[in-house]
Amino acid sequence: MVTLCWAAKGGSGTTVVAAALALASPRPSLLVDLDGELPAVLGLAAPERPGVLEWLHSDTSVDHLADLLIDIGPRTWLLPWRAETLDIGTTADPWPTDQARWATLGDWLRDWSAQWGCDVSVDVGTRLPPEPLVARSDRSLLVTRPCYLSLRRAMRLPVRPTGVILVDEPGRGLGARDVEHALGVPVEATMGFDPAVSRAVDAGLLASRLPRVITRALRRVAA
Numbered sequence: 001m002v003t004l005c006w007a008a009k010g011g012s013g014t015t016v017v018a019a020a021l022a023l024a025s026p027r028p029s030l031l032v033d034l035d036g037e038l039p040a041v042l043g044l045a046a047p048e049r050p051g052v053l054e055w056l057h058s059d060t061s062v063d064h065l066a067d068l069l070i071d072i073g074p075r076t077w078l079l080p081w082r083a084e085t086l087d088i089g090t091t092a093d094p095w096p097t098d099q100a101r102w103a104t105l106g107d108w109l110r111d112w113s114a115q116w117g118c119d120v121s122v123d124v125g126t127r128l129p130p131e132p133l134v135a136r137s138d139r140s141l142l143v144t145r146p147c148y149l150s151l152r153r154a155m156r157l158p159v160r161p162t163g164v165i166l167v168d169e170p171g172r173g174l175g176a177r178d179v180e181h182a183l184g185v186p187v188e189a190t191m192g193f194d195p196a197v198s199r200a201v202d203a204g205l206l207a208s209r210l211p212r213v214i215t216r217a218l219r220r221v222a223a
Contacts, residue, residue, distance in 0.1 A: 001119050
């Protein structure tokens with residue numbers, strides 16, 4: 001199972017959801033970072049080896065991707081975005097435009113999942129998921145808060161998710177039914193707002209101390 005997690009607006013919790021899907025999976029899992037935030041969220045040292053970004057910008061064989069994996073648990077691996085020492089951007093790394101390269105990455109993720117009986121969770125962040133990657137994934141989950149501006153932006157995007165992970169907030173006027181009606185896809189899970197999640201992320205303890213509010217909310221999605 002290959003799952004893309006992405007958001008139409010920053011601050012939606014995409015990185016946390018992608019990490020939680022991998023960490024809560026009952027099967028071996030591969031977490032793919034296309035946004036650059038996962039090492040910090042998981043409390044890992046900044047990657048010094050190349051990652052997906054360098055591979056996408058190269059002509060290196062697809063077999064080399066396995067050499068880039070970082071162990072984050074007994075049956076959980078991280079494919080990082082890039083080496084932190086690589087200075088190739090300021091506010092954001094250049095998004096590769098080679099669609100054939102994205103397709104090769106998607107094929108590799110799908111093959112890895114099938115070969116190892118592994119769940120693959122991809123954190124795309126707030127960029128639009130590349131079409132070749134969407135085509136080779138089993139699920140494309142939009143992570144969003146019940147925010148009018150987020151939904152408005154998501155409705156205008158050319159990519160449609162297959163489902164939604166709703167990060168609920170107290171006091172919002174919109175609910176799950178409103179989100180489903182606006183986007184035309186089901187809300188697969190609703191995560192209640194809990195300060196324990198923010199504390200775990202701030203302390204870099206998400207990998208070792210996944211809050212129960214997340215595991216309960218994503219149990220069905222991660223199964």
